[in-house]
């Protein structure tokens with residue numbers, strides 16, 4: 001979010017000006033004024049720019065928009081003709097009654113009114129269609145922008161902001177397109193005041209006119225009940241869309257690590273499509289209802305005219321009274337109020353649009369190339385890496401970290417909590433870009449590699465496997481466009497997934513629940529290992545995999561992990577046993593590499609590693625972490 005602070009900047013300029021002298025001070029003030037003026041002009045132009053951008057987003061809907069405007073013009077012209085027909089009727093009433101003129105005026109008035117109502121319905125329908133399509137398009141663009149964002153973006157932007165932007169802001173901004181014409185659609189008919197005047201003019205006619213209300217209310221009630229059902233279907237469908245979006249955002253690391261952005265996008269698009277259909281059904285029901293109501297009102301008007309004619313003939317009413325009565329009845333109350341509401345609505349919509357565009361324009365700091373070699377050795381080099389999280393830019397999480405992981409070797413990262421182990425892992429996963437230094441994979445910087453290729457070659461199994469609320473099968477093949485059945489079968493066998501899946505009623509089609517909540521920790525880990533195995537990666541990151549498991553599950557997981565023999569492995573472990581046999585152990589302390597070597601070398605050295613082993617890597621005390 002951009003934040004302007006003209007006051008602060010103004011003060012700074014003013015302070016410097018005062019010390020130099022009055023003339024310079026005056027110039028300074030002018031500078032500040034010019035600057036403020038520029039800001040004001042820019043602020044004034046911003047809504048216009050937003051509106052123009054919003055209109056350009058609607059370009060694919062130019063045909064329905066033009067159609068909607070044509071129907072709008074037709075509806076307005078029809079409405080404009082109504083008083084003219086009313087005049088003709090008065091003439092017919094005033095002169096010697098000419099039943100032919102009267103009948104033809106009634107006929108044309110009915111025809112025009114029907115045409116006007118039909119045009120208004122079509123106009124409304126086309127606008128609704130445009131709004132719905134625009135909302136869908138905005139949401140697609142927005143979601144596509146969200147799933148591509150850096151992890152740092154999700155650390156600084158709240159989940160609530162993201163979902164609100166996707167649901168309310170996206171729909172509000174789309175509505176702004178049609179806000180100016182909505183004023184013609186939203187008109188309030190009949191106010192208490194108008195009824196008072198009508199009673200004063202002719203109470204029997206007012207009573208007749210009042211008959212309209214109970215019928216309208218009853219019809220409205222029946223319609224509302226049905227309409228609420230449709231609204232609730234739309235809402236439920238929106239909630240489902242938000243669930244899919246929410247889960248993708250929540251698991252953004254897994255989505256990124258598995259290069260599954262397109263899968264998520266497809267799933268979200270499917271949900272949006274469903275919502276779109278519900279909305280079209282809801283809006284067409286509404287348009288039909290409005291058309292019938294207008295026809296009913298037309299019938300009532302004809303009835304009133306007929307009754308008014310009788311009243312005039314019997315001398316209980318003058319023709320002028322009847323005209324006034326009809327005009328009152330035709331009066332639509334609350335135009336000004338609607339105008340004011342529309343203005344507020346428009347401002348609100350443009351604010352939402354600005355927020356949505358700000359998210360869409362958010363620049364990425366983690367970039368990818370197109371390198372995808374057929375052969376990858378898995379040689380990793382950390383070259384003088386220094387890194388701070390964007391949420392704490394002044395605090396260095398890593399300081400000049402350098403180490404090498406030879407192809408097929410096992411490297412263990414150890415150190416006290418907060419030392420920087422997970423940060424090393426996150427950088428190797430290419431979730432962040434370091435501020436200085438670079439990580440090389442087979443001699444090439446990570447940013448040169450193709451996104452999908454890279455995340456297929458670098459697999460991760462972490463302490464909390466990120467599972468999605470779909471079947472076990474879909475969780476294992478998550479993010480893969482293609483896979484061979486043989487590789488899948490080998491992966492599930494090696495990861496010991498078979499052993500528990502066979503006892504489940506639906507086997508591999510069993511739903512795992514939200515975040516894999518229907519499975520145990522060990523089962524989730526085995527699915528995560530199968531997911532890594534099926535990718536046949538060259539580098540495997542094991543992030544504190546067995547730290548929260550019981551001994552039996554741990555044993556099974558260790559057996560499964562033993563299948564990764566040829567991969568370059570990076571292990572972040574709490575328990576000493578898992579790292580004793582590592583080719584090298586790297587001790588990270590306060591963001592720097594403090595010791596490097598094999599278990600034996602580091603034990604001999606009697607440094608930090610030795611002390612950690614003595615005090616914290618105590619196998620008898622599984623609660624202690626390092």
Ligand SMILES: Nc1ncnc2c1ncn2[C@@H]1O[C@H](COP(=O)(O)OP(=O)(O)OP(=O)(O)O)[C@@H](O)[C@H]1O
Nearest residue numbers: 155389391392397416417418419420421422423626
């Ligand atoms: N997302 C984040 N935003 C800001 N600071 C962070 C973030 N993640 C970690 N840090 C900070 O970076 C430093 C290194 O943390 P890191 O998680 O890498 O340590 P660790 O050795 O993995 O710790 P643990 O063993 O407890 O997981 C710590 O000071 C931590 O507070």
